[in-house]
Amino acid sequence: MDLDLTDEQRLWRARVRSTLDTPAIRAELTALEASGEAEPDVRALYRLLGETGLLAVDWPTAYGGRAGCGAAEAAVVAEELVRAGVPDTLHVNTIQIVGRFLLSTGTHRQRHRWLPGLARGETFACVLYTEPGAGSDLGALQTAAEPVEDGYRLTGVKSFSVKADLADVALCAARTSTGAGRYQGLSLFMVPMDADGVRRSTLDGITDESFHRVELDGVHVGGDTLVGTEGQGWSLLLDALALERTGLDYALRARRWFGAALSGPAPIGPGNDAAVAETGRLGARINAAHWLARRVLEDQEEGGVDGAAAAVAKYCASETAQEVAHWAASVHGSGPHGCLSSDLHAAVDAAYREAPGLTLSAGTSEIMLDIVAAELEAPTGGAASPPPPGADPVLATLRTALRNTLAETVPDDAQEAPGCPARVQTVWEALDGLGVPLYETGTDQEGLDLGLSVGAAVCEELGRAGLPDPYRGHALITDVGGGAETTPAPVSLTGFEALPTGSGLTVRTAPGGTVERDGARVSGTVVTESVGTAPLAVVLAGPERPWVARLPVARSGWSPTTTGTWARVISFERADITPDDIVGPLGPELDRARVRQASYLLGVAEGALEQAVAFTGERRQFGRPIREFQAVGHLLARCTARLALLRAAISLASWCCDTGRPTTTAAVDALLLAAQTVPSVTSHAMHVCGVRALTTGLSVHRHYRLAVLDAARLGAAHHLSFLAGRGRSSGGERA
Structure with a gap:
């Protein structure tokens, strides 16, 4: 997929692809392939590329760059070189590492001495x-x-x-x-x-x-x-080294190997659900790692080198690429009995042999974790704690306002269940006071139309604070209903855990009737967020698509219970749903709901990790803070990297939605990564906090319990994996 490209950048991709398809370049690529050499001399090809001006497009024109091109355009070139089959190591070494270093550090004379030749493909x-x-x-x-x-x-x-x-x-x-x-x-x-x-x-x-x-x-x-x-x-x-660690070259390897494996014959396809699900999981990781690498490149262009951010990107991309190589070999076989054609077998085998070096080159994965661990700091706490850095000033302002308001108005009770009606109402009143219910609503409905990225940030901050998220249900009802509610109110998502396969309720309509026209009678047991004064947003399975109903609490036909993980379960016994209860069919609105849910889960994990970082910095054993022990520091660093990957997936999905791009793949990917990542991160946070995590002395247990409670709120991870893999394995989008 085109990762967050503008229309102009999409045109640029088309121009680059057309240039690489010219007869001279195609002839040189064909000759290299026909040579049969594992490592052919590609300098003649690079000289041709240099003549086209493609090697260093983001450099100043005085050194061989192109006017108007930046990091995004350079990333497109790198991606298209790999797609066209151009061996990329010379480009990475010459342009992305040595050339960019001279550009940032070299003297005027040094730049003029070496950069033009590098850009022309005459010097390597x-x-x-x-x-x-x-x-x-x-x-x-x-x-x-x-x-x-x-x-x-x-x-x-x-x-x-x-x-x-x-x-x-x-x-x-x-x-x-x-x-x-x-x-x-x-x-x-x-x-x-x-x-x-x-x-x-x-x-x-x-x-x-x-x-x-x-x-x-x-x-x-x-x-x-x-x-x-x-x-x-x-x-x-x-x-x-930070310039070398953007992760882009590793992400492109992962994408290339992933595509090669999928272009082979089954065993990835109908009838092998496990392989399809694994395809979905890896595809989601590849897209997120690719996006993360692109962001690091653009951040380096705009604000200099961030060694920790580069280390995270390199770690995520190289570990992902290594896993893809191992997966491709295990699926198709890397030995002589593999089921691929000779060309594809050679590609998979080469990837398998290269894979161990990916987590060594440019700094081992352990060194990347050392760098990240050294930068971990406990939040300052309280209302004044700053939001995470971000380029968008609207989001930064929003996060600050949310954190301050929630810290001032919502009591910090580690024992109280997030779904407690009084707590839900308190949170909702805080959100309403900030105008949050109108953030995503269109201006034609007297809303602010700030986009899904802002709504996702609201959910993330609620999760970080370990609070209930009544905004999710309200936003879903607003989306499905096609406009702002007359009287905005918190809404509890109910029965959505059975998605994407259907509803957890048995839905019966009158003979010849429809849910929309005639309502329905429902039975079954489903999970809800809260039972109190908040209405329920209930998903109902229809013959072609699910429907959403908004039910008032005061109605006979169901009864709530509570489990040990704070989950509230509602049992419906032949409960009547009237036509007036039906809000509408659930279609693309589900994509937006998935992004909000992934964001809430991200926040839950961030809150747990922040507490773990703070505790391990204060807790001393054997004469020093336990965070200084490498085993603990690396564990926290891995959690940090996994959340960075998840944050990238959410940001990509939000961007797709806000710009009118197809969103389903990105939204499913984001929620899948959240469902798989967040329970693990919160579990690790509990572990490093020791036995105190099991007491009310720390509130990290709240995030731990929320993680398992909400990980399947809009569908279980194994269903999401299958959904993410189905399109990829059937010849659709490759990553």
Whole structure:
């Protein structure tokens, strides 16, 4: 799918695709494929691409870029190169890593010296960081750069570099001084790979792309090759690594391998529901990881490098791509008995062999978790706690107002059930006082028409506070009814847990009658949010589509009970639903409801994680905060990354809905990820809080119980997985 592209960017995609389909480029791609080489020399193809101006579109025009193109357009190019079958490692190394680093850090002279050639496909670059004794720990690197009269003399060995055999220049990390500390005295250089003393050799390996060893034997470089200030290379190296960790290349690999697996014969299809469901789960993750990577790229363009955000994106994308490769091999078989054609078998087998390296390159997954864990901070608490950073000032203002109002007006009672009628009413009055019921309502209905993204933020903040969400039911009734209610009121969602397969109620109509015209008589037991003064929004199965009825509480024919997880269950016994109760059929409105529900669940998990981060920072064992133990820090960091992936999926679905794009796939994906992620995150939050989580001393148990209560509010995860996978596995959307 086109991830949140504007109409202009869609036209740009079409132009890029047309350019890549020109005879010269197609002929070169055909020749590469016909060569049968696992790692062919693609420099001639890149020179053709350079002539078209596609390699570095987001750079300034003085260095080979295109006017009016930014990070979004560059991401489209990267996506289309992969779609067309262009091997992308040279592009990643040359343009996305070394080129972007020079663009952000290099001097005016350095930019003019190297960038135009990189953009034209005439010069290629690699990185020389890793050494035999310095992998993840770059503070241990030993390559020395000895200052000499007219520059520096580099001596050392670099290993496991990719495409070093084709590179003309390398971004190399070396030590210019010793004794000050492990991270002091490091410097970065642009080293010509044809300089005297540079020796390259290939390391035997299992992947199609070879690793190389590069020996630097007294290599002389001029003083103008030093990038940045001598001895201050550590901070620059961190920036360079963050540029390398956007996750886009990993997300594109995942998408390519996913499509290759789906293009093969069954076993993914009708009759294999488990495989279809797994297809849906992976497709949802791929889309979210892709979107997250795109956001990091655009954020880097607008506001600089955020190392923790890049680490999250890289972690999510590389772990997803690795899982996709393993899944493709397990589904189709990576050995000689696999059921794919020879070409597809080769692609799946190559992916399987490459997969272990995805969570190693550009920093291991463990290092990514270290980076994220180091940035975890407990919220300041109270009404003044700031909202999460975001580019949209409306959302930031809304979140602040919501948090302040809820903190001031809703009592913090960890024991009181969220569905308690008095608590629901208190929350609703707080929302009503802020005008929330009109946020999504159209201006023709005297609403504010702020869009689903704002409504989703409301639900997220209620979940974060561990409060009931009466807004969800109200918004659904408003959507289905086609306009604002005369008297806005909280509404309890009832019976929606049976979606998407139908209703949990037996619905009977008069002979020849319809639900809409004649009403119905219903029986069965379903779950509701609250039983008190709030009306019920009940879903009824129809012969072609479900219907939504709005029922007043004071009516005979049903009785409520409460379970140990605060769930309220209503048993209907031949209860009459009148035509006046029917609000309307449930169609596209369900997509909006799914996004709100996913947002509420996201908030529930965020609230639990915030409490866990705070507790583990205060709780000391063995002489230090328990968050400083790697096992605890990594667990919290993984939870943080999983919620970032979920947040990306929700943001994408909201954007699709607000801009009139097809929304069903994105909405199902968002709710699926929420249903699978949130119970796990809240469980981990309980675990790290220890036995205190089981007492009223902490309120994290409220989020834990809400997670299981609401995870299936609009359909169980296994049903959502199947729904998400059905279109993908039947030849529809591939991710």
